[in-house]
Amino acid sequence: MIPSTRKQPLPVGVTFLVVLAVALHPSFSSDVTATYSPPYPPSPPERGDYNITKNGTSCLMTHMGLQLNITYFSRTQIKAIQEIVNLRPNMTKHSGSCEADRATLKLSEENTNLTFIFSLNSTTNMYHLSGLELSANLSDMAQPLIVINSSLDYLRGTLGHSYMCRKEQTFYVGQNFSLNTFQLQVQPFGVTGDQFGAAEECDLDEDNMLIPIIVGTALAGLVFVVLLAYLIGRKRSHAGYQTI
Ligand SMILES: *[C@@H]1O[C@H](CO)[C@@H](O)[C@H](O)[C@H]1NC(C)=O
Ligand SMILES: *[C@@H]1O[C@H](CO)[C@@H](O)[C@H](O)[C@H]1NC(C)=O
Ligand SMILES: *[C@@H]1O[C@H](CO)[C@@H](O)[C@H](O)[C@H]1NC(C)=O
Ligand SMILES: *[C@@H]1O[C@H](CO)[C@@H](O)[C@H](O)[C@H]1NC(C)=O
Ligand SMILES: *[C@@H]1O[C@H](CO)[C@@H](O)[C@H](O)[C@H]1NC(C)=O
Ligand SMILES: *[C@@H]1O[C@H](CO)[C@@H](O)[C@H](O)[C@H]1NC(C)=O
Ligand SMILES: *[C@@H]1O[C@H](CO)[C@@H](O)[C@H](O)[C@H]1NC(C)=O
Numbered sequence: 001m002i003p004s005t006r007k008q009p010l011p012v013g014v015t016f017l018v019v020l021a022v023a024l025h026p027s028f029s030s031d032v033t034a035t036y037s038p039p040y041p042p043s044p045p046e047r048g049d050y051n052i053t054k055n056g057t058s059c060l061m062t063h064m065g066l067q068l069n070i071t072y073f074s075r076t077q078i079k080a081i082q083e084i085v086n087l088r089p090n091m092t093k094h095s096g097s098c099e100a101d102r103a104t105l106k107l108s109e110e111n112t113n114l115t116f117i118f119s120l121n122s123t124t125n126m127y128h129l130s131g132l133e134l135s136a137n138l139s140d141m142a143q144p145l146i147v148i149n150s151s152l153d154y155l156r157g158t159l160g161h162s163y164m165c166r167k168e169q170t171f172y173v174g175q176n177f178s179l180n181t182f183q184l185q186v187q188p189f190g191v192t193g194d195q196f197g198a199a200e201e202c203d204l205d206e207d208n209m210l211i212p213i214i215v216g217t218a219l220a221g222l223v224f225v226v227l228l229a230y231l232i233g234r235k236r237s238h239a240g241y242q243t244i
């Protein structure tokens with residue numbers, strides 16, 4: 001009887017650790033694969049540099065990969081279809097404007113115009129993406145797709161800083177259009193010296209770094225607790241020997 005109680009604490013603790021590690025592992029590995037190979041038909045879009053200059057210096061800077069998720073009525077299939085279209089930077093022309101509290105960026109591909117409208121709140125010194133306008137006339141479209149939403153609140157940043165998000169983000173614009181962004185860095189206001197200001201990272205990126213830290217700390221704590229329990233258990237059963 002006594003020897004068996006004496007050996008028990010370590011196997012129980014180890015089993016618990018193994019179960020925990022196995023339980024944690026799948027969520028970890030699926031997270032990693034999702035980050036590096038999105039399960040979409042097209043590959044992630046290439047990143048483009050689209051800067052607007054005013055009087056010779058940059059006033060709006062962006063560096064991002066863009067993917068359109070559109071729904072339209074197909075002429076050939078005679079039904080509504082959903083399509084994923086990557087914007088190709090080397091086929092995309094850009095133009096835009098910088099004003100005190102409003103900045104625009106218009107990207108034009110062969111059959112597609114996509115316009116970003118950024119607004120600055122001069123009271124709070126915060127900016128955000130307030131509008132997106134898409135106008136597309138792909139050859140298979142029964143009629144051109146036009147989606148305009150002027151009441152968006154995305155990409156919120158502080159004047160003088162850039163907004164950055166390495167992970168994919170999805171911006172809902174309307175029933176037939178949402179925009180996926182990849183490896184994005186933007187600064188629509190307060191650009192100085194043709195350089196991005198210090199980056200404010202999106203929550204997605206911060207969570208990404210926090211999870212391994214939390215899990216690591218928790219595991220280290222667990223190993224310590226199990227070791228402590230084992231040592232205490234050993235000491236107790238030693239004490240048990242002496243009293244008997
Ligand atoms: C935009 O600005 C960045 C940073 O200065 C620079 O690396 C990039 O080449 C510029 N792109 C264009 C198209 O001017
Ligand atoms: C444009 O730049 C020139 C020289 O860099 C400067 O003298 C002029 O005031 C600027 N104009 C505006 C409207 O900022
Ligand atoms: C495109 O949007 C639809 C819903 O409108 C969604 O179900 C689908 O997952 C989206 N696809 C991508 C690749 O974002
Ligand atoms: C979305 O597309 C469908 C199919 O082309 C169309 O019937 C519908 O009116 C569109 N919705 C909006 C809000 O434009
Ligand atoms: C655009 O880039 C793609 C891939 O990087 C390349 O295959 C294509 O030839 C380029 N087109 C032009 C017009 O430069
Ligand atoms: C700026 O932000 C403040 C506080 O959120 C808000 O009350 C005000 O209406 C905003 N101004 C504009 C022009 O959006
Ligand atoms: C894109 O904008 C240009 C210039 O404003 C215009 O000529 C063209 O018709 C537009 N394309 C679409 C698909 O709306």
Ligand SMILES: *[C@@H]1O[C@H](CO)[C@@H](O)[C@H](O)[C@H]1NC(C)=O
Binds near residue numbers: 139
């Ligand atoms: C859309 O493209 C078709 C050809 O693909 C053209 O006949 C039509 O005029 C275009 N519509 C608009 C509104 O630009």
Ligand SMILES: *[C@@H]1O[C@H](CO)[C@@H](O)[C@H](O)[C@H]1NC(C)=O
Binds near residue numbers: 174
């Ligand atoms: C515009 O976007 C907002 C935020 O995504 C959404 O709640 C709203 O329904 C959109 N408006 C239209 C007309 O689709």
